Amino acid sequence: MPEPTGRPAVATTRALRLQHVVVPGLLLLPAVGFLVLWFVIPLGQLFLLSLSDPRGAFVTYREILAGSVYRRVLVNTILVAANVTLISVALGYPTAYVLTRLKGFWLALAFWCVLVPFWISVLVRTFSWMLLLEAHGPINAALLALHLADRPLQLLFNDVGVYIGMVHVMLPYAVLPIYAGLLRIDHRLLLASDGLGASPWMTFRRVYLPLSLPGIGAAAALVFLLSLGFFITPALLGSMSNLTLSMLIENLVNERLVWPLAAAASFVLLAGTLLLLLIGARLLPVRQMTLAG
C-alpha cells in the first residue's frame, strides 16, 4: 500500500519543531516565568512608583539629581567607588603580576588567598573589620604600642573604615581579570625589547604595561560597577554624614518612608550601573560571564 506522499515530510517538520522550539521552550519557561514574575515585574512596579509623585512624573528624579543634599550623596558615591577602584587596581596589579611568576605550591597558596574571601560572607568579613578597627581593637593597640599614635585613632564609622572594608571585598575582583590579562601577554615581546637594549623599566613602561591595560580596564570596570551599588560594608563601617546612594535608599524606605523618592534613587543607581556595564562590556570578559562563550 503506497504511503500518502505529504505525510512523512509534515511529520518530520513537526518533529523538528518539537525538537527545536517546543522542548527548549518548555524547559526554559519555568525559569523565565519566575524571573519575569519575581524580578522584572517588581522592578517595573518600582519604576511606576518612582513616577507617582503627586507633584508630577519626574519631580522625584529632579530632586535626586539636582537637590543639594542628594547631589552630595551622588558625588560621595562616585568618589568612594572611584577611590576603591583606584586602590584595588593599584594593589591588584603587583599581586596579579607575582601570581604569573609563581609555580606549584606557592601559586596554589597565593591563589587560595585570593579565592578564600569569595567564599566567606561579606557580613562576616565586615564584622571582623569592625572588631579589628574599633578604638580598643588590636590595630589601635598595635599603633599605640609602636608609638605610631598617642591616642586611639578613629578608624570606624568614617571613610577610613569604608575604604579598608570595601577594598578588602573588591580586591579579588581586581586581581582575577588583571591576572587573566597578564597571562595573555606574549613574553617574546619582552625578550625582543630586552634584546633591542631597553632597560627593564623601559620594557615595563613601553611594552608590558600597555599590553596589560585591557586586563586593568576590565578589573576597574568590574570593581567600579560593584562598588557603586554596594550596601553592607558602607552601611556598617561608614557614617550617616557620608551617605552613599545605597545607604540613602535604605534610609528613605526605612526611616523617612518616602517611597517614590527611594524608587527614583534606585533607578538612578540602576541606570548608572547599566551605563557602566555598556561601557565595560568591551573590556569585561562578557563571553566568560555568559553561557554562550
Add this chain to the structure above:
Amino acid sequence: MSLARKITLHALVAAVLAFLVLPILAVIPASLNSASFIRLPPSALSLRWYGAFFQDGEWTSSLLTSAKVAAIATGLSLFLGTAAALGLRRIEGAWRRILSGFFLAPLIVPAIVTAIALYYVSRPLGLVGTTIGLALGHALLCLPFVVVNVGVSLAGLDPILLRAAEGLGASPFRIFRTVTVPSILPGLVGGAIFAAITSFDEVVISIFLAGIEAKTLPVKMWETIRVEFTPVAAVAATLLIGLTLVFFLTLHATLLRSRRPKAA
C-alpha cells in the same frame, strides 16, 4: 629586576595576600572569649558564648529559619536552573545569548534595588516575614549559579552518548535519568552548593523581607552588630564560616569523586 626590587615586590604581595585572608579570622578568637565583651586577643579562652548562642531562642530560631530558607531556595533554583540549562543547550544564536544574560541579571542589578522592589510587591501579598517570601527572593540570586554550573557540565556531555542511548531505544526520560543526570552530577552538586551558600550568606534582600517573624541568621547578626559588639555575634559569624567550610569540602569531595572513574 634587581634583587632589592624583587624582595620589595614579593613583600608587598605577601602583605596584600595576608590582608585578604587574615582579617577574616578575627571573629574566631572573638567568639572564644571568656569575658563579657569582645577583646582581641582574648584574655582567656572559653566556649561560654557558644552556650549562650544555643540557649538563646532568637539566635537558634534564626539558624533554623536560615536552614529552611536555604533548603527551599536551593530546591527551587535547582529545579528551575537545571531545566533552563537543558533548554539553553538546545537553542543557539541571539536567543541563547539574550536568555543567558537575562538569567545573570539578578547578579548585576544592585542588591539594594532588587531588595526594595521585592519589599514593595511583597507587602500587599503578605509575603514579608515569611520563609517563602525570603526563599523566593534568594532563589533569584541562586538561579544564575545553578544555570552556570549545570551549563558547564552539560557542555562536557558528549552528544554521541545521547544518540547512542536513543538508538538503543531508550525513552527521553530514561535517557535523562541514566545518561544526562549522572554526567552532569558535578554541575548539579556544584550549583546546589553555590545556591545554598548564597542563600545562607544573603543579607540585603533578607533585611527587607524578614520582618519580625522570619529573621535569618545574617539578619539577626546585622541587627545585633548595628547596636553592640557582643561575643554572641562573633559566635554566629564563626558558625557561618564553619558552614561555608563544610559546603566547600563537600564540593571538593564531589569533584574529586567525579574525576576518579575517568582517571582509572
